[in-house]
């Protein structure tokens with residue numbers, strides 16, 4: 006086998022993940038406006054599961070009642086049956102893939118340009134943030150997921166508590182110790198809800214990529230704390246912070262993807278491949294030195310199986326996160342495993358998917374035939390002309 010590391014299994018709390026490829030969380034815009042599962046959403050995940058990915062993290066699910074159009078919701082019990090049906094459908098497509106969900110509390114935004122900040126929460130409201138995550142975890146268990154990822158990266162509540170930009174003065178901001186307090190409380194409360202046998206990971210920023218944000222100096226210490234607290238994996242992302250967003254046009258909310266920080270989460274075509282691997286490597290090195298073996302996930306423009314294998318061999322990370330790479334070609338894992346690299350449809354890092362997400366539109370890949378929400382089954386680069394593909398697959 007050419008990519009031995011990539012296709013070696015990994016066990017987290019007794020749950021066997023068949024390979025080291027994790028489809029990282031990706032908002033799809035395929036839910037109903039009020040956040041319910043649709044046939045299109047189910048088909049998107051089934052398509053990805055079919056391609057041989059080892060772990061699939063379902064998109065950031067909103068855990069609070071709020072207006073947040075076309076985002077998957079797990080903010081009340083009424084959403085559980087739809088999500089459970091989706092999990093079941095993915096499982097029927099692949100019995101091997103392990104299915105997780107990313108639970109996320111976002112900061113509220115308005116078209117006037119106002120955005121909620123961590124300093125806006127009253128101290129007595131903080132326990133609600135913990136409870137929101139616990140309730141979402143309980144629903145995730147009922148929906149049948151194999152694991153849960155707590156979202157502590159990018160532009161949302163927990164990453165903003167962790168950030169150096171958090172200026173709270175009530176013991177939950179300022180020093181690193183204080184900034185970690187709430188995210189650690191959330192983690193511990195979710196752990197007691199899901200129990201000791203259930204894999205629970207976190208996603209965090211290795212670097213916030215704005216002047217007042219965290220760098221590796223802080224994020225490696227945060228990672229050590231979560232390794233100590235029992236995180237089963239730490240997925241290291243970066244950027245996508247509001248502090249660096251451009252001033253939005255009137256009538257539009259600020260977009261955390263619009264500034265330099267935003268450009269680092271899903272590196273554009275002008276960044277080298279693996280632009281964020283050094284962050285995972287830095288975090289990994291620190292937590293290994295501290296004596297922890299917590300697996301580290303890296304993501305960000307990893308497009309070649311050979312590159313993914315090299316990252317693992319060089320012990321820069323333990324799991325390879327692919328998002329746009331799998332959106333462009335859900336069969337990437339199976340093609341890599343079978344040595345069919347020539348047939349890979351490569352992500353061009355054009356970020357038309359990300360821009361659609363920012364516009365609250367359906368997320369699809371610019372390399373697919375127009376109008377198709379899920380990749381055609383035997384999508385080949387040789388069939389690049391949409392008119393040809395349309396004839397063949399629609």
Ligand SMILES: Cc1cc2nc3c(=O)[nH]c(=O)nc-3n(C[C@H](O)[C@H](O)[C@H](O)COP(=O)(O)O)c2cc1C
Pocket residue numbers: 029030031032033064065107156158208242270271272304305306307326327328329330331358359362368
């Ligand atoms: C359209 C889109 C939506 C995304 N949504 C999420 C999300 O919900 N949660 C998250 O942690 N990351 C999200 N990401 C970031 C990806 O998970 C991933 O870390 C990033 O795109 C880099 O990997 P890639 O180069 O393989 O795409 C999103 C990325 C894209 C392009």
